[in-house]
Amino acid sequence: MTNPSMLEIARRAVESAKAKGASEAAAAAGLSREVKVGWRDGKVEKISEATSRGLSLQLYVDGRYSAVSTSDLRAEAVEDFVGKAVALARALAPDPFRKLPDPELYQGQAEIDLELEDPGYDKITAEQRRRIAQALEESARAVKGAEAIVSVTTDFSDGWSETARVASNGFEGVRRDTAYWPVAEVTVRDPDGRRPEEYDYAGVCHFGDLPELAALGRRAAERALQRIGSKKGESATLTLAIDNRASGRLVSYLLGPLAASALQQKHSMFEGKLGQQIGSPMLDLADDPLIVRGLGSRLFDREGIAARRLPVFEAGVLRGYYVDNYYGRKLEMRPTTSGTTNLAWKLGEKSQAELLAQMKEGILVTGFLGGNSNGTTGDFSLGIQGFRVRGGVLAEPVAEMNISGNHLELWKRLVAVGNDPFAYSNLRTPTLVFEGVQVAGT
Amino acid sequence: MSDDRISRRQFMGVSAATIAAAAMGESLLGCSRAAVRPTGATGGIGYFGQFGVDEPLVRNTLAAALGRGGEYADLFFQHRITNYMGLEDGEVNRASINTELGVGVRVVKGDQTGYAYTEDFSPESLKRAAETAAAVAEGPARQAPPSFRVSDGKAQRYPMQVSWEGVEPKQKLPILADLNARALKADARIKKVSLSLTDEVGVILVADSLGRLVEDFQPMTTLSLSCTAEEKGRRESNRYGSAGRAGFEFYSPERLDRVLSEAVARTTILFEAGQPPAGELPVVLAAGSSGILLHEAIGHGMEADFNRKGVSIFADRMGKPVAKPIVSIVDDGSLDGSRGAINVDDEGNLAGRTVLVDQGVLASYMHDSISAKHYGVEPTGNGRRQSYAFAPVPRMRATYMLPGPHTKDEIIASVKKGILAETFTNGQVQIGAGDFTFYVKNGWLIEDGKLSRPIKDVNLIGNGPKVLEQIDMVADDMAIDEGTWMCGKDGQSVPVSLGMPTVRVASVTVGGRG
Numbered sequence: 001m002t003n004p005s006m007l008e009i010a011r012r013a014v015e016s017a018k019a020k021g022a023s024e025a026a027a028a029a030g031l032s033r034e035v036k037v038g039w040r041d042g043k044v045e046k047i048s049e050a051t052s053r054g055l056s057l058q059l060y061v062d063g064r065y066s067a068v069s070t071s072d073l074r075a076e077a078v079e080d081f082v083g084k085a086v087a088l089a090r091a092l093a094p095d096p097f098r099k100l101p102d103p104e105l106y107q108g109q110a111e112i113d114l115e116l117e118d119p120g121y122d123k124i125t126a127e128q129r130r131r132i133a134q135a136l137e138e139s140a141r142a143v144k145g146a147e148a149i150v151s152v153t154t155d156f157s158d159g160w161s162e163t164a165r166v167a168s169n170g171f172e173g174v175r176r177d178t179a180y181w182p183v184a185e186v187t188v189r190d191p192d193g194r195r196p197e198e199y200d201y202a203g204v205c206h207f208g209d210l211p212e213l214a215a216l217g218r219r220a221a222e223r224a225l226q227r228i229g230s231k232k233g234e235s236a237t238l239t240l241a242i243d244n245r246a247s248g249r250l251v252s253y254l255l256g257p258l259a260a261s262a263l264q265q266k267h268s269m270f271e272g273k274l275g276q277q278i279g280s281p282m283l284d285l286a287d288d289p290l291i292v293r294g295l296g297s298r299l300f301d302r303e304g305i306a307a308r309r310l311p312v313f314e315a316g317v318l319r320g321y322y323v324d325n326y327y328g329r330k331l332e333m334r335p336t337t338s339g340t341t342n343l344a345w346k347l348g349e350k351s352q353a354e355l356l357a358q359m360k361e362g363i364l365v366t367g368f369l370g371g372n373s374n375g376t377t378g379d380f381s382l383g384i385q386g387f388r389v390r391g392g393v394l395a396e397p398v399a400e401m402n403i404s405g406n407h408l409e410l411w412k413r414l415v416a417v418g419n420d421p422f423a424y425s426n427l428r429t430p431t432l433v434f435e436g437v438q439v440a441g442t
Numbered sequence: 443m444s445d446d447r448i449s450r451r452q453f454m455g456v457s458a459a460t461i462a463a464a465a466m467g468e469s470l471l472g473c474s475r476a477a478v479r480p481t482g483a484t485g486g487i488g489y490f491g492q493f494g495v496d497e498p499l500v501r502n503t504l505a506a507a508l509g510r511g512g513e514y515a516d517l518f519f520q521h522r523i524t525n526y527m528g529l530e531d532g533e534v535n536r537a538s539i540n541t542e543l544g545v546g547v548r549v550v551k552g553d554q555t556g557y558a559y560t561e562d563f564s565p566e567s568l569k570r571a572a573e574t575a576a577a578v579a580e581g582p583a584r585q586a587p588p589s590f591r592v593s594d595g596k597a598q599r600y601p602m603q604v605s606w607e608g609v610e611p612k613q614k615l616p617i618l619a620d621l622n623a624r625a626l627k628a629d630a631r632i633k634k635v636s637l638s639l640t641d642e643v644g645v646i647l648v649a650d651s652l653g654r655l656v657e658d659f660q661p662m663t664t665l666s667l668s669c670t671a672e673e674k675g676r677r678e679s680n681r682y683g684s685a686g687r688a689g690f691e692f693y694s695p696e697r698l699d700r701v702l703s704e705a706v707a708r709t710t711i712l713f714e715a716g717q718p719p720a721g722e723l724p725v726v727l728a729a730g731s732s733g734i735l736l737h738e739a740i741g742h743g744m745e746a747d748f749n750r751k752g753v754s755i756f757a758d759r760m761g762k763p764v765a766k767p768i769v770s771i772v773d774d775g776s777l778d779g780s781r782g783a784i785n786v787d788d789e790g791n792l793a794g795r796t797v798l799v800d801q802g803v804l805a806s807y808m809h810d811s812i813s814a815k816h817y818g819v820e821p822t823g824n825g826r827r828q829s830y831a832f833a834p835v836p837r838m839r840a841t842y843m844l845p846g847p848h849t850k851d852e853i854i855a856s857v858k859k860g861i862l863a864e865t866f867t868n869g870q871v872q873i874g875a876g877d878f879t880f881y882v883k884n885g886w887l888i889e890d891g892k893l894s895r896p897i898k899d900v901n902l903i904g905n906g907p908k909v910l911e912q913i914d915m916v917a918d919d920m921a922i923d924e925g926t927w928m929c930g931k932d933g934q935s936v937p938v939s940l941g942m943p944t945v946r947v948a949s950v951t952v953g954g955r956g
Contacts, residue, residue, distance in 0.1 A: 041751075043554065045553065045555070047555075048555075048556070048833065049558050049574045050574075052831065065536055067536075071541065071561045081541065088539065091615070092537055092615075094533075153751070187751075194755055194874065194876055195752075195757070195875065196872070196875040235720045265670065267670050267679040369878075370870035370878070370903070371879055371953070372899070374899050376670060376677050376679040377677065379899040381953040381954075383953070400903050400951060440721055440951055
């Protein structure tokens with residue numbers, strides 16, 4: 001399945017760029033294969049399959065910058081678009097900060113096998129995919145209360161990809177990875193006329209790491225059935241536990257403002273706050289690109305910079321930003337890495353059930369709906385659904401509610417972190433518990 | 443922020459559809475090959491040459507697609523070139539060109555779909571894609587059409603007066619440089635300005651097993667201005683964007699003035715803005731982009747695929763009242779030059795105006811050809827896709843409410859304590875439960891029938907059918923928003939338009955504070 005020509009295509013594009021007048025250039029060429037089997041209510045609903053190619057090229061011409069990308073890899077087409085990109089760059093203003101990374105940053109790649117490619121990928125058959133999708137539905141329909149189910153949609157998708165990156169100042173790298181994503185979605189009928197839906201899924205690099213699929217389908221159905229009878233609760237200030245599958249959404253709003261681009265463009269709530277207390281001592285996480293079989297793992301970032309662990313928050317204190325090459329030069333900061341890989345959290349010792357028992361009264365948030373966060377000020381407002389927690393256990397389901405606040409205050413009220421990092425997202429969030437959150441309802 | 447690989451593979455929450463204003467400089471797209479050229483008004487098939495294919499190759503590919511008993515097959519050829527140019531820190535110093543060239547092969551049997559695509563137009567590669575898609579069916583081969591005919595009757599909703607293909611980078615530069623200088627001058631508090639200008643020309647060619655050949659030429663352009671302002675150690679950011687299917691003539695002095703003044707005003711007012719109270723309040727929606735409420739509260743729920751599967755909260759409500767008789771809602775592909783305009787959908791069907799709610803009564807779903815067949819109705823021209831890499835599904839185009847009997851002034855005067863929601867960034871809906879949200883970036887508190895103070899950054903949450911019933915006043919000032927709206931569904935994004943007259947909703951949960 002490997003295609004050694006991706007590296008060759010990237011090399012040729014860089015050479016072509018230099019021949020046409022670029023002083024420096026970097027290219028990424030990718031080949032990917034994605035297969036998906038969708039299943040609904042007893043039969044295959046959709047199959048899709050494709051092998052796709054693409055090339056992107058960054059050019060540095062006379063102190064100016066442009067970029068091109070294309071799905072058209074025919075040699076004459078590539079020559080043509082490189083020529084156009086060189087002409088385009090020449091029409092722009094010079095930018096003294098546009099340079100390839102200092103080659104020194106390419107050095108020191110970790111010498112470990114991240115195991116991102118499943119060597120058995122080619123052995124997965126169409127029949128196997130179909131059986132997995134079918135089994136997911138059957139297990140969803142086998143739960144108690146299944147007569148309330150309106151529809152079950154499941155799918156199994158998998159993919160293989162290879163990306164080669166070449167930079168004219170001495171970087172070459174190839175990465176290959178595989179991924180498998182089983183998903184089950186269940187819609188149920190609520191006597192009040194609503195048709196609440198829920199889902200469960202997994203995502204892994206190796207087929208052998210897939211969880212028990214019957215449990216996955218069952219959980220999707222149970223989650224949907226638990227939504228029946230959900231009501232809007234009263235507006236109040238409450239303790240909130242956020243389920244580990246949902247909490248990544250909240251955490252993601254911290255990541256954008258940690259980027260050097262946001263700092264430099266002055267739309268980050270974290271500008272000038274390095275070394276300051278942002279959250280409670282429970283907020284403790286690092287960006288860790290080197291987790292074996294991690295969904296966000298990599299040996300080098302998209303600029304070729306060798307990937308290293310980046311402390312982000314330590315005991316609530318801000319320790320690091322995501323600094324890429326370009327904005328690093330603008331800010332005179334040393335580049336760290338150009339984006340989130342995996343988050344490695346300092347975990348607590350309690351399970352979610354133990355945390356709920358401890359909090360006694362409040363809401364367990366199982367999902368967010370819409371909303372947004374102002375990265376400049378930290379103000380956020382997000383729709384939520386979940387369950388009331390009474391006497392330390394789950395009580396009635398709640399929906400159509402909203403939480404609002406400011407991240408710079410919210411994270412100081414993080415009072416507990418679970419022992420349960422969510423395995424199927426690169427953010428690997430545990431259950432998080434916050435005190436004193438403003439909840440809007442009736 | 444995330445690695446490309448993650449963002450592609452990361453699981454995107456299911457059961458939910460979203461909308462958001464396209465982010466600044468988001469579409470970094472690129473170029474190659476022959477320039478895209480529109481053919482004459484209707485003419486013959488002008489794009490065979492562009493794709494390097496001919497009728498026998500199309501027929502052979504369709505024959506392979508039908509080789510295992512599929513009832514219907516189509517090929518979707520696409521070539522799209524998108525240019526981006528950006529300004530940051532005072533200089534136009536970044537630009538990119540993206541080229542998408544590929545063909546998707548779809549095979550349908552009943553409600554089952556097989557799909558494959560390729561970027562390689564060789565006969566072998568097309569055949570392989572067709573055979574892959576064909577595998578969804580099992581049965582004896584069907585025949586490819588012996589001949590093709592070019593569909594006629596297509597409208598021309600986005601003629602370009604100044605085609606992007608003749609526009610040089612140096613013609614675009616002054617637009618950005620000038621807006622930057624004027625934004626910094628407009629208000630001393632503005633500290634950072636960034637701008638992005640994109641233009642896109644695309645051609646599609648649909649060939650299907652009924653022997654239809656349909657082509658369309660589809661331009662698009664967007665301009666977005668973002669700024670950050672500082673006042674007494676506080677910072678606020680906001681943006682404004684304008685989008686449409688048009689050529690370079692789109693950027694009239696009036697439009698550029700509006701982009702500038704809206705971006706500055708929407709940013710600087712945030713220093714005076716606070717949070718509204720939390721809880722259920724009457725909400726007045728301003729004319730224009732408040733159409734986001736329709737998009738989420740009813741639009742997605744009226745896409746026929748969700749109803750065919752029984753998973754929409756509107757599944758059993760056709761022909762029944764869902765709102766007061768002053769409420770009529772349409773989804774319209776025919777608004778000339780708008781972001782949501784299409785001459786034909788991505789299945790080659792003519793795209794007109796679909797009445798979703800007629801004087802309060804649920805009137806029609808939005809169909810693609812699969813759902814139209816299921817319901818025994820004509821397709822409504824809502825079968826859309828992000829690109830050749832995706833099978834089409836029912837999608838909105840421009841969704842808006844028709845004008846009503848009230849005036850904006852009387853609606854605001856009628857509210858004792860509530861909010862006026864003016865500008866929005868994004869929304870989301872759960873199709874089956876009907877719960878939806880939309881995020882208000884700018885608005886006002888209304889006290890005793892008057893606007894009292896600005897508000898910002900608040901999410902509104904409601905239930906679609908309940909909120910529709912609660913719309914009790916509709917004004918006569920319907921406006922279509924020009925924003926850069928992108929709608930997401932099933933992992934595919936398509937451009938859409940929104941519109942609304944000023945309306946009053948008796949009660950919505952406002953996610954405020956205090």
